[in-house]
Amino acid sequence: MLVFEQETAGKSLAEYEAFLEKYPQSRAKEEARKHIFDKLAYPHSSEVYEQLYRRFGDSPTGHLALHWLRFLYQEQNQEGVFLKKFPQYIHKEKVQKLLPYNALDYLPVFINGRYGYSAANGELPIACRLDSLPQAHLCEPLQSSWLPFIEEGKLGAVGQAGGR
Structure with a gap:
């Protein structure tokens, strides 16, 4: 972790991205991803979370982006659309059980x-x-x-x- 702390001492987005580029197999890679996520997720929009998911894929940070995406789709009663777009969502069965309720007044x-x-x-x-x-x-x-x-x-x- 000492290398991570040295490489990211300024705590800038560029430093975290450079760390991931330079040390893709580091034990601190998820920590770097989390910092990148926090810095980029600020607009809190589905477009941003989709980009973060595409970037980090099947990682804890990628799954976090999918959870936020589901929340945003759920707010608009669009969870069915979400499941079609992201069938790999790890809580797919739970969402499918709730779909009949979401469409009702x-x-x-x-x-x-x-x-x-x-x-x-x-x-x-x-x-x-x-x-x-x-x-x-x-x-x-x-x-x-x-x-x-x-x-x-x-x-x-x-x-x-x-x-x-």
């Missing part, structure tokens, strides 16, 4: 004094067991990976598949 329901969420297809994936829902979500459909609720006076969120 959820409607708040009130039955026997308790709140829950009903899917637009009529199923009740979030049973009526919640104390309350935030005022902004009482009268409109919601399309989100997490559905808000209030229980014992505290704001919380439940996943579309029912997990908290």
Whole structure:
């Protein structure tokens, strides 16, 4: 690690890139990749993470880029597109299980004094067991990976598949 510290003393992007070029088999290569990732990921866009994944591939840093990409696709309810584009994603099975839930709008329901969420297809994936829902979500459909609720006076969120 002494060579790594000497070669990257200025902590610049150019130094980390030069280190990787000069010492591609070093035990510190993942450390250098992480610093490069941190310096380049700032715009927090799918284009940047795709470039980082192409650059670092099947490495811990490459997998980190894919996780961020999945998050960005998930925010836009585009996880199916993500899986087609990146079929090698290591948590592919988990994402596939959640896909049916991601495409649905959820409607708040009130039955026997308790709140829950009903899917637009009529199923009740979030049973009526919640104390309350935030005022902004009482009268409109919601399309989100997490559905808000209030229980014992505290704001919380439940996943579309029912997990908290």
